[in-house]
Amino acid sequence: MKKYKPLFIIPPLVILLDQITKFLIVLYIKIGDMISIVPGYFELVQVRNRGAAFGMLSAWKSDLRNWFFYGISLVALIALGAIYYKSKPKERRIHIPLALILGGALGNLLDRILRGEVIDFLKLHWQDKVADFTLLGKHFRFLLVWPSFNVADIAITCGAIYLAIVVLFFEAKKSQEEIK
Numbered sequence: 001m002k003k004y005k006p007l008f009i010i011p012p013l014v015i016l017l018d019q020i021t022k023f024l025i026v027l028y029i030k031i032g033d034m035i036s037i038v039p040g041y042f043e044l045v046q047v048r049n050r051g052a053a054f055g056m057l058s059a060w061k062s063d064l065r066n067w068f069f070y071g072i073s074l075v076a077l078i079a080l081g082a083i084y085y086k087s088k089p090k091e092r093r094i095h096i097p098l099a100l101i102l103g104g105a106l107g108n109l110l111d112r113i114l115r116g117e118v119i120d121f122l123k124l125h126w127q128d129k130v131a132d133f134t135l136l137g138k139h140f141r142f143l144l145v146w147p148s149f150n151v152a153d154i155a156i157t158c159g160a161i162y163l164a165i166v167v168l169f170f171e172a173k174k175s176q177e178e179i180k
Contacts, residue, residue, distance in 0.1 A: 003089040006099040014103025015110065018151040022111065025121040040127040047120040047148040066116060073109045077102070093166045100159030107152030120148035 025046050029035060034043040052069070084098050111118040126144035133140055 003087070003092075003095065006095045007084065007102070010096065010099035011103035011106055014100065014152065014155045015107045018104070018107035018155070019110065021121070021151050022119040025119060029121070034123070041125065043123045043125075044121055045123045045148055047123075048115075048117045049120050049148075050117045066112060069112055070109075073105060073112070076105055077109075080105070093170055094163060097159040097163035097166065100155045100162065102159075104152040104155035104157075104159065107155070108150075111152075118150070118152075120150050120153070122150065122154075123148045 025044065029044060029046045031046045031048065034045045036043050050065070052072075080098055080102050084095065084102075087094055087098075108118050124146040129144045131140065131142055131144055
């Protein structure tokens with residue numbers, strides 16, 4: 001049972017923090033408005049994301065869009081659950097990142113179920129500057145702005161980075177030691 005302790009603690013905390021922050025954003029910030037926290041770099045906004053990460057597929061005008069995202073979420077949740085279940089109790093290093101990813105996925109899925117879209121509210125940018133350059137004969141021009149995100153997205157990202165570090169450095173080292 002010790003193996004499942006992170007599952008009973010981390011996802012509920014991530015979901016709770018995610019939903020409380022989204023509730024407060026909806027309560028205090030109108031869509032399109034912003035509150036500057038660090039002028040020129042960080043604002044609180046209210047953005048409704050009907051798509052996936054970075055707003056991908058948000059313009060998809062179909063009744064199947066939500067069902068598509070429900071299906072993707074279900075597949076991801078089943079995969080995370082299977083990996084967690086098959087892990088050995090002594091592989092504790094992967095339990096925390098998997099629990100973070102699971103909590104974030106459930107937080108955003110809850111938004112889709114309750115609202116039909118995900119609320120994003122953290123906006124990072126570099127003083128509204130524009131990157132303008134040519135590389136290998138092709139011209140690029142874009143705002144130095146990161147798409148808005150939320151607490152669930154932070155949990156997913158941190159969990160994925162943490163999991164990658166564990167797999168690449170600790171598990172690889174363990175495998176090399178087993179070979180010797």
